[in-house]
Amino acid sequence: MGDSRYIVKLKDLSSFTQRKVNLLGLVVEFSVPRRTNGTDYCTVLKIIDQSQQTPEVAVNVFMKDIDGLPHLRSHKDIILLCSFKVEFYNQKYYAVYDHKASSFALFDGRISDNFTPYQVSPTFHHLPKDDVFVRRLRNWSNNTPFDAGISDYAVPLKDINGHDFIDLVCMVLHVCEVSSGKWVLFVWDGTDAPAVDLKKELGAEELPLQLELTGLPPSVLYNFPRLGTVLTVVIDEAYVNFGNHFKIVRDWVRIRNLHCRTVLGLWKGVLTPQTKIRHLSKDDNSVIEHLRDYKERVAQCGYLPSCISPTSNFLTEVPNFEQACCTTLMEILTSPLVHGTFKCVVRFLAVLPSEAKYFRSPSGPYRMTVTLEDPTARIHALLQNGDADEFFGERLDIDVVAMKMNKLLGVSELENSSRNPPWTVCCIGFHSANETDIWGSRHFHICNTRLFM
Template sequence: MRRYIVKVKDVGNYYHRRINILGIVVEFSVPCKSNGSDYFTILKIIDQSQNDHELCVNVFMASINAMPYIRAHKDIILLCDVWIENYEQKPSAIFNKTSSFALFDGRVGDDFKPYQVSTTFQFLDSDKVFIRRLRNWSLITPFDAGISQHVVSLEDIEGKLYVDLVCKVLYACEVSSGKWMLFVWDGTDAPPISINTKLTDEEQIALPLQIEPVRLHEDVLRNFPHVGTVLRIVAGEVYEESGIHFQFVGNWVRMRNLQCKTESGLWKGVLTQVTKCRPLSEKDNSVIDRLRVCNERILERGRIPSAANPISEILIVIGNEHARFATLLDLLLSPLVVFAYVMMFMLLKFGVPS
């Protein structure tokens, strides 16, 4: 038995019909609740036939855990029995309850076992031929973050409601019941925020040093870069368990249409229904450029924030002229600070020994 797979460039010939498509997922939205009782995500895929045209696939599932969750850059999806519609003069695929899918590692190799499948999917031996061809093609084909006038670095987010951000996902954690937060970094400093509070108010309710309710463990903070802003990204109300299904911790992504806000004097990002994520390779030009800018900044200014004047705006002056400027993360992870924190905890818990 052999499965017939339609090339992406030919999908427009199959309006109002069900077809099978095999492609590389270049972009996805984080699955969230639809206006009805189900969940949805939007995928964009390409293949060898037309790598400059991305086919939009709207996926609807009854359970959020059944949604496809892309694991890595250049991973492959096989979509079976998807319905083709004409949307704004372009073909668009719709995945519903009669459709099925399988996700495969995009790296070249002889392992054709999918890492995620829908309940009704059936793998055929003939699928291996198509997957191998697509893997070999992706190996020699460059993929990039795309060109957009909205792509900015964290240092340029002021005054912008939505941005496209090329960043590294450092960590994801549940900060309260069912509410997750992503921690991302691009090597630059977010602009300072004016805080209009009175000193007397600070004595009663001090502004926090983080948005998350509980400070992250030292083992997590130790792996964060000490230079550049770590942006917290929260999910809107339509998202459930978003962090569990976000597979790109430790990798670079481009986040499109990320909403930017401030909270308690700190910057934060917000995932909305228009936010999309594009997995990136570390060899992507935009990633290389972010790392180059960060390294040049460290060589030129060390750990001094971008907004500070190296000569006139250092807040603390000490007698040792050779002492280097330290960031807040340096101080939080200092052995002396950790020791003092532990001693304070012990005193509060057990009291002063008699």
């Protein structure tokens, strides 16, 4: 076999149509693995080299087993493709995997003296000369600034309304399997996803909390940002060991063709076979811009929802807490304190029981559970006893209490209308019943808040 192989430059692919070649390139993008119409699994990579950065060359990789597909680890990782067939379609050149002849190897893109690939296909043979090619590409990539450029379809989470598919620049916070073959990504871009109108009849029983979010281990949730929406992104079909294919955590990416939808008032992202993932470096212009905008937001408005100004008028007031700074529900969820009280701006989504005549217990005091939401999380909180008397005002008849609660819930008298609960300020107290499990045993209640409409 010899100790070397000929590597074709990407700019020369036009001379090798319908022939098998060896290629070495930086992987700048990959698609979500998908099942083909046959029995194979497929992923599409985009690669560049010293000779050609644009257009990027697409590489179609097919495997009988999804675990055999390339699993990219990080930005600027390198792939060596052996005996891939060059095809020309739709005015573009492609490299296509051939089951009988092709093989590949993935290398860390960082400069080092380690030239052992971190993943290889079964028939790959590592030759001594490969190390020279990899070293050259590493040196070039680390001395060459790259920027992913501007996407015409890039939309931040705050502007997601009205878009079915978007390109999203975001940080991947966590990846986990929530049930057999069902994987979830948690992503964040520093902005607030817009509040969603709710069906008029949608009550507390039908409104879920972000179960994937609240079910995370405290050690994971504690490292999430306290401000800005954490978007749950699911995959549109089951993928066993999908986590093996998505090693990007705490890194920035551009997710192309992310499907957006709402489920019971919660925004969800969906990865489809058309979705592509592009690694971004921390020096990418889009990443720098997102972080700059986030820092400016915190400096100017603190931890208020982005749709609220510091001078906004609310239906509620918080006596004795007027000068306190507002925080977010995520801050309350992740606070290391055993008990405390925070001032938040939230929406009242639902109340249980739903009818005002049942707000009071048979013995007389108020006792109800409300579902609260801000751009970072949803929680259930008790409103009861003296806190409820202060909230509604004492000795009010049922009709007045019902009218006040409907105002908070955004209930309109029009039939078949949706609800758009207004933003309100309130104090939320919390305590943990078990000091050895402060997050798992945490309960919330509304306090020090007065509804004055």
